[in-house]
Amino acid sequence: MKLAFPSGVRAVVITVSDGCFQGSRQDTSGPAVADLLEQAGVAEVASEVVPDELDAIVAVLEAAAASSELVLTTGGTGLAERDVTPEATRRVCERLIDGLAERMRLEGAKQTPLAALSRAVCGTRGRSLIINLPGSPSGAVTSLEAILPLLPHAVDLLAGRTQHEGAAVPEASRHG
């Protein structure tokens, strides 16, 4: 499995939170996610903050996907009335990747059984990979760490760099 991101990969981290958008709450999850991506070798990490509004989330997801290989959200995946990040994500994605969301919940459940309540969705739009993370800093970090080793390969596949064109994925781990 390829562990390094290709050079020049751009990510957008979107914090979905009424409180952070209004300034009544400090965003710690967004920066924690951005740090993790930078440490993993993502070249450029931009940040956005949006309120828990379906249309606003859809708009920022579409813009981010048009400009970046990776789009990560934090927040709005729970059961509170205004938690609609997964609904916005489903609307924007052309293809879903259920296995990434399953993997995040499986790893999250080792920390807290409440991970099962995360409604996070992952998918693709064009050549961009969109990933919902929970809103709490610990939940966001745990979830991202659970799938981070898979993301360089995913970005490669979305960019059209398949394993058949000489990548270093050994036969035994081909699974497409």
Next chain:
Amino acid sequence: MKLAFPSGVRAVVITVSDGCFQGSRQDTSGPAVADLLEQAGVAEVASEVVPDELDAIVAVLEAAAASSELVLTTGGTGLAERDVTPEATRRVCERLIDGLAERMRLEGAKQTPLAALSRAVCGTRGRSLIINLPGSPSGAVTSLEAILPLLPHAVDLLAGRTQHEGAAVPEASRHG
């Protein structure tokens, strides 16, 4: 994690079964689910029996969700031709909670590999949590027990009582 239901929580247990509706079969799953809820501290548990008809299930789900914080079905989640409870549930739910269904199947698989064939769906409609359980008494009880500890917290979140408003959820287990 909050382990007790808030006072006054109402549940409706819906048995989906042609045989039970027609009276040719005794409903043991519905009462087993109701017992479990009462033991867990749900204040009021009502029961309904409907045939395996999509429109009938949709109607009873809508009515139950309008009046109750918890709506649980048992039956109709399998592969038989008339098993359509998940389809009715998807139609009624505004938001899906894949993680609860995953959790039920994971725990169910410890009892029988056939748990993988349960097509149970969970989601929300308004402030109500809707949960499909398998039709067999043992499958229904195993599945409910797998997620029962999460339900008080889920009911709180749906009611607008979030952890930020003073609930006893420790920081480490916040995962919204």
Next chain:
Amino acid sequence: MKLAFPSGVRAVVITVSDGCFQGSRQDTSGPAVADLLEQAGVAEVASEVVPDELDAIVAVLEAAAASSELVLTTGGTGLAERDVTPEATRRVCERLIDGLAERMRLEGAKQTPLAALSRAVCGTRGRSLIINLPGSPSGAVTSLEAILPLLPHAVDLLAGRTQHEGAAVPEASRHG
């Protein structure tokens, strides 16, 4: 759990691959899947090869489901631009069986973490069970082996032979 397929069960194995369709690549996954089914007692196994085109996949899935109890695809479940087998399968299926896809990914993850990127979907159309498998021979075989013991029972349920009509499923393993 019933381990043998009923007599006369027909399967269609569909290889979804531009390269195999055009003849520039040899199909090894399709034959590997067909071998496994024959060893498991499936009476008749037919094979098809289609390109990674949504409409072509939909058409061959519909035809296969109309004539066979089991329809298995291999290929097109990944993230490459032309991987659309799950989208075609969702369009064709009347009911989804998330638990089978979860089970395949869980078992696949024991071989390679990349299994989480398989977007395989399972479901039913009429009395036919449709299952997506990954495109690599090892991924396809691992995934099929993960659920093969469940398929005879699933075929029985879809055919209307339920456990209530005298099948050999013990009470403890009923989970419908």
